[in-house]
Amino acid sequence: MSVILPVAQRGEDILKLKAAPVAESEFNSDWLLQLASAMHATMLERNGVGIAAPQLYISKQVIIVASRSNPRYPDAPEMDAVVMLNPQILEFSEATCFGEEGCLSVPDERAQVERAQSIKVLYHTLAGDVMETVFEGFPARIVQHEIDHLNGILFVDRLTA
Template sequence: MIYPITAYGDPVLKKVAQPIEKGTDIKKLVDDMYETMYNASGVGLAAPQIGMSVRIFVTDGSPMDEEDEVLQKFKKVFVNPTILEETGDEWAFEEGCLSIPGIRADVNRPPKVKIHYFDENWNEYTEEYEGIPARIIQHEYDHLQGVLFVDKVSAMKKRLIQSKLADISKGKARADYRLRFAK
């Protein structure tokens, strides 16, 4: 099932998501999240972006670079994740978000991340990622914390995009996928 993407302005995007009870069957949710993400041409999708305030996100970095073997293998499900540490000198990279169509901006993030999580079968992992996979994880993890990439941009950039953000929150946005606006 393809869900509409929750657009900027909906309160679910600003809430800290709740853990999923260990052992819960989430396979259908995972399948639906991947289908929704692919339909919107995304590389990551967090549950709040489909209106569910639970701690799960999916990733697939393969569309970003067909030559990069690391990104080709970066298709993962993160359930109840906890970032344990972020290390290295922050670097800027232009980010966008399915919930904020038409807006992109440089965001500074550390290049390495260590994360603890479960997969869709409740297998437990503690892993380290760097570069683009780390950035995708940080971006999606922020969604579970009620943080959006526009919350991390410079004050000047925030002022420049403020009217576009206001338009999105009023339902004045277009995308190649279905959007769900706050009521």
């Protein structure tokens, strides 16, 4: 059984830090696999569609994107969970769209946030393989939201921008 971790809340310093990259020596390590498992379990437990390690008090560049219908996002498309280490957005579409976002670290607050409609992302898998994937629509929004966490940005910070 996976561990459910506490989620950092808005105002906590960990959420303002730039997360450290996962080192090559950490790929496929027991602690990284356990972290990914705990992140996934915590995300499911809290009806999230994505989660970033800094939200669980671990300042490392690890995110999970897992769009699926749940009580918080009833219209979310279904996709397999993707664990991304050291993700980088290589390309943003010129087309943008607004969509409702919430955050496990900012409970009970939602807002319309403008994001790129599609993005191309370079990342490593847990095993260390390099992947390049294009995400569109809601999954693209989740990736952008979670990568923001790695840079110390919450979705509410984008509302005043």
